[in-house]
Amino acid sequence: MAAKYLTIAREIKKRIISQRYPASSPLPDQFALAAEFQTSRMTIQQAIRQLIVEGLIYTRQGQGTFVRKNFLQLSQWDLPGSDYFGATKTWEHLGTVSSQVVRFDLRFPNEKEQSSLLINADAPVYDFVRLRLLNGEPMSLDATVMPVNLVPGLNKGHLESSVFQYVETLGLKIMGSYRVVRAIKPGELEQQHLICEAGDPVLEVEQVIYLEDGTPLEYAHCHYRYDHGGIVIVNNG
Amino acid sequence: MAAKYLTIAREIKKRIISQRYPASSPLPDQFALAAEFQTSRMTIQQAIRQLIVEGLIYTRQGQGTFVRKNFLQLSQWDLPGSDYFGATKTWEHLGTVSSQVVRFDLRFPNEKEQSSLLINADAPVYDFVRLRLLNGEPMSLDATVMPVNLVPGLNKGHLESSVFQYVETLGLKIMGSYRVVRAIKPGELEQQHLICEAGDPVLEVEQVIYLEDGTPLEYAHCHYRYDHGGIVIVNNG
DNA sequence: GAGTGGTCTAGACCACAGC
DNA sequence: CTGTGGTCTAGACCACTCG
Numbered sequence: 001m002a003a004k005y006l007t008i009a010r011e012i013k014k015r016i017i018s019q020r021y022p023a024s025s026p027l028p029d030q031f032a033l034a035a036e037f038q039t040s041r042m043t044i045q046q047a048i049r050q051l052i053v054e055g056l057i058y059t060r061q062g063q064g065t066f067v068r069k070n071f072l073q074l075s076q077w078d079l080p081g082s083d084y085f086g087a088t089k090t091w092e093h094l095g096t097v098s099s100q101v102v103r104f105d106l107r108f109p110n111e112k113e114q115s116s117l118l119i120n121a122d123a124p125v126y127d128f129v130r131l132r133l134l135n136g137e138p139m140s141l142d143a144t145v146m147p148v149n150l151v152p153g154l155n156k157g158h159l160e161s162s163v164f165q166y167v168e169t170l171g172l173k174i175m176g177s178y179r180v181v182r183a184i185k186p187g188e189l190e191q192q193h194l195i196c197e198a199g200d201p202v203l204e205v206e207q208v209i210y211l212e213d214g215t216p217l218e219y220a221h222c223h224y225r226y227d228h229g230g231i232v233i234v235n236n237g
Numbered sequence: 238m239a240a241k242y243l244t245i246a247r248e249i250k251k252r253i254i255s256q257r258y259p260a261s262s263p264l265p266d267q268f269a270l271a272a273e274f275q276t277s278r279m280t281i282q283q284a285i286r287q288l289i290v291e292g293l294i295y296t297r298q299g300q301g302t303f304v305r306k307n308f309l310q311l312s313q314w315d316l317p318g319s320d321y322f323g324a325t326k327t328w329e330h331l332g333t334v335s336s337q338v339v340r341f342d343l344r345f346p347n348e349k350e351q352s353s354l355l356i357n358a359d360a361p362v363y364d365f366v367r368l369r370l371l372n373g374e375p376m377s378l379d380a381t382v383m384p385v386n387l388v389p390g391l392n393k394g395h396l397e398s399s400v401f402q403y404v405e406t407l408g409l410k411i412m413g414s415y416r417v418v419r420a421i422k423p424g425e426l427e428q429q430h431l432i433c434e435a436g437d438p439v440l441e442v443e444q445v446i447y448l449e450d451g452t453p454l455e456y457a458h459c460h461y462r463y464d465h466g467g468i469v470i471v472n473n474g
Numbered sequence: 475g476a477g478t479g480g481t482c483t484a485g486a487c488c489a490c491a492g493c
Numbered sequence: 494c495t496g497t498g499g500t501c502t503a504g505a506c507c508a509c510t511c512g
Contacts, residue, residue: 003481029497040483042279045499053290058412058449061498062491069355069451118306176292182467183420183438201420201438201463212295214307226438230419233470240500266478277502282480298479299510 005046008037012051016067026064027057095135101159102129102141102193106148113145116208116219124148128159131193138194139228144220151217172211179207181231186223194225201226242283245274249284250293253304263301264294332372338396339366339378339430343385350382353445353456361385365396368430375431376465381457388454409448416444418468427460438463 012033015021027033030048034041048065051057059065105127114121125145132140144163146154151167158166164174186194186202196202203224209217249270252258264270267285271278285302288294296302342364351358362382369377381400383391388404395403401411423431423439433439440461446454 179470183440183463199436203420214305226420233416
């Protein structure tokens, strides 16, 4: 049985999407909603808070609760998990995504990797490079470093399917990411695997992915072909 | 007088930063905190929820409340407003930022602009191009479209200083943004103003900035030199 | 079973906006 | 002044984890 406030939030969401609550006027006030759903006002407020963080509605003290004018636009992009992971997710609806392992090594981290992953110089890391293909066409080349102690037993098979699926089976949960996006000139590896000219720009994403408790899970450089879409960033205040 | 739960949240934050609550063990439980702060447990939970959304702590049912291992790292980057606006803010600490107006026109929107700004074909828009300079060096070239009815009275002087400062004086508040980041080859305008070669990649940010109620305020294409840093993206679950 | 966070109630008073 | 959302109380029971 889901929490009552989540059930109510879903019901209100349905009504907004079906335009039962017109975007032009405020929602019924919290007292009315509490009466209708046979619950207390606090519970209604929890449901409303839920919809606020989802970007669906906003409140104005002294005025009421309103539907965001752009929630439908945003909801097209703000899919849960759509850019949590290797950003591959963004393309899955466009065709078949596959991976090809270019390198899979074990070594010790350099200084940059130590500080990014919050580990010591003697903590071994996996170092692997994968080529991501969409319908067989090269899409991105990712170089990843992960601490061995967090993900014991990682093998080439996991790299070819989904590393994050394996990570989940270990009971680890992703919390978020820190990324820097740049445009760069392609190096030799990129020209070779992404099949691009020296004059073709490359989109570089340098990222650290964190677990729920803030432990860094991976530090990676992802290089994307310039002609295969971009990175979507949604930022709600 | 600030709300009690915010006062408590600030106090707990202080204790975490000063290491009074060691990162190795859980915080005091909610009942103990309620007793210490002479308040109800609900209020403590509000304070805790506040610190969760700030990315400082996390909770585990049946276990306790814990400090995130990376909150200090993230707090270096997750500065409020650091990438809300034209991303110029990111560089302000590096030197003097100035703007040079390349174009400032009035016209009707095309189809893409109509759908991005949620306006009709007969709603006039400003169309301006600005070159952003850091310490006199070209940094980015931004092409912006804004509905006239939202920002009446915009003039060249505002473009040279800060459009967002003017927007704020009109009582409008920014809610968030929707962006797509790509790597592209420079066009003629970019090569001319950003002083780059045809083979130099350019970082393109296509963005829509929204007001509090979801009304689109601006639709812009921002082009950055590849050798002047990147876009930082922080993503908490 | 004991201890933790998660949810919920039925009220109360305060702060803000609009008439 | 009225109506709205914002905060707060003092309890209650439930769900989960661990010894």
